[in-house]
Amino acid sequence: MDIAERKDLRGANLQGADLQEAKLQGANLQGANLEEANLRGANLEEANLRGADLFHADLTEANLQGANLMEANIEKATLQLAKLHLANFKEANFKEANLQGADLYGADLQGANLQGANLYGADLQEANLEGANLEGAKLGGAKLGGAKLEKAYLIEANLQEANLEGAYLIEANLMEANLIEANLEGAKLVGAKLERAKLERAYLIEANLQEANLEGAYLIEANFQGAHLEGANLKWTYLQGANLEEAHLERADFKGASLERANLKKANLEGAYLVEANFQGANLEEANLKKANLEGAKLQEAHLERADFQGANLEEANLKKANLEGAQHLSLDQLSKVKTLYDTKLDKELLIKLKEKYPALFEVPDE
Numbered sequence: 001m002d003i004a005e006r007k008d009l010r011g012a013n014l015q016g017a018d019l020q021e022a023k024l025q026g027a028n029l030q031g032a033n034l035e036e037a038n039l040r041g042a043n044l045e046e047a048n049l050r051g052a053d054l055f056h057a058d059l060t061e062a063n064l065q066g067a068n069l070m071e072a073n074i075e076k077a078t079l080q081l082a083k084l085h086l087a088n089f090k091e092a093n094f095k096e097a098n099l100q101g102a103d104l105y106g107a108d109l110q111g112a113n114l115q116g117a118n119l120y121g122a123d124l125q126e127a128n129l130e131g132a133n134l135e136g137a138k139l140g141g142a143k144l145g146g147a148k149l150e151k152a153y154l155i156e157a158n159l160q161e162a163n164l165e166g167a168y169l170i171e172a173n174l175m176e177a178n179l180i181e182a183n184l185e186g187a188k189l190v191g192a193k194l195e196r197a198k199l200e201r202a203y204l205i206e207a208n209l210q211e212a213n214l215e216g217a218y219l220i221e222a223n224f225q226g227a228h229l230e231g232a233n234l235k236w237t238y239l240q241g242a243n244l245e246e247a248h249l250e251r252a253d254f255k256g257a258s259l260e261r262a263n264l265k266k267a268n269l270e271g272a273y274l275v276e277a278n279f280q281g282a283n284l285e286e287a288n289l290k291k292a293n294l295e296g297a298k299l300q301e302a303h304l305e306r307a308d309f310q311g312a313n314l315e316e317a318n319l320k321k322a323n324l325e326g327a328q329h330l331s332l333d334q335l336s337k338v339k340t341l342y343d344t345k346l347d348k349e350l351l352i353k354l355k356e357k358y359p360a361l362f363e364v365p366d367e
Contacts, residue, residue: 011031013033025043025063029048031051035053035056039058052069052072055073060078061080072089079097086108087108090111095114100122103123107124114132119137120138124144136157140158147168149167150169151170161180164182165184165186170191177197179198184202186205186208197218199218209228215233218238220239230248230252238257240260242263245263246266246268250271254277255277262283263283266287270290270292272293278297279298281300281301282299289309292312298317306328324347325345332357335350341362342362
């Protein structure tokens with residue numbers, strides 16, 4: 001077949017055809033059968049492959065820039081290092097396809113099925129993945145800066161060390177996803193589902209996670225500086241050593257969360273639910289704890305200098321060896337309900353009154 005002379009290949013049966021390095025730019029291959037075809041290095045720039053069947057086809061290093069592959073079946077196909085810049089893949093099926101290192105910059109993947117696909121190191125910057133299924137997809141080291149992932153399905157996806165700076169992940173489902181050391185600076189994750197997700201050492205500076213669900217997530221040493229987590233669900237999360245300096249945590253739920261050695265300096269925790277949370281050795285200097293519920297919280301050796309406790313509930317909180325010097329709006333009544341003040345640092349005037357009225361609070365506590 002002389003491909004150069006026959007560009008109208010609508011519905012053609014090219015199953016298993018050897019089309020290596022074929023010049024098919026602008027060709028009409030709508031609905032064509034290209035199962036297991038060899039298209040390595042082929043030029044399909046701006047070709048029409050809408051609804052085509054490319055099951056198990058080899059498109060390694062092929063050029064599909066600006067091509068139309070809407071609703072195409074690309075399941076288990078190989079597209080390593082392929083040029084897919086600005087291509088249209090709406091509703092396409094990429095299940096278990098190999099897109100390692102592919103250039104998908106600005107590609108339209110709305111509603112595409114990328115379940116189990118290998119996108120390791122792929123360039124998906126500015127791509128539209130709204131509503132796409134990326135369950136179990138491998139996105140380690142991928143570039144997703146500015147990508148649109150609203151309502152995308154990323155359950156158990158591997159995004160380790162991926163760059164998601166400024167990405168749109170509003171209401172995306174990232175349950176149990178691997179985002180270890182991922183860059184999510186400035187990302188929009190409003191209402192995202194991140195239950196049990198792995199975000200150790202992830203970079204989330206100024207990210208927006210308002211109303212997001214992070215219950216049981218692994219956030220050890222993650223950087224949330226200046227991030228927005230208003231109303232977020234952080235129950236039972238692992239935040240040891242995390243940086244939450246100046247983070248917006250109003251009304252967030254930290255019940256049972258582990259925040260040992262975390263940095264929450266100047267964080268806004270107004271109205272936050274901190275019941276039974278572990279803040280041992282944490283830095284809460286100048287934090288806003290107005291109306292926060294710290295019932296049963298573990299605050300041993302925590303730094304609470306100049307923190308604002310107006311209307312906060314400290315019932316049964318453990319303040320052993322904590323530093324409360326210069327704390328604002330801290331009353332005798334609030335401190336009378338704590339579990340212990342053994343070896344706690346307090347302003348002199350308050351310390352004297354408490355020792356006179358509640359001496360038992362300064363005794364060696366039962367551990």
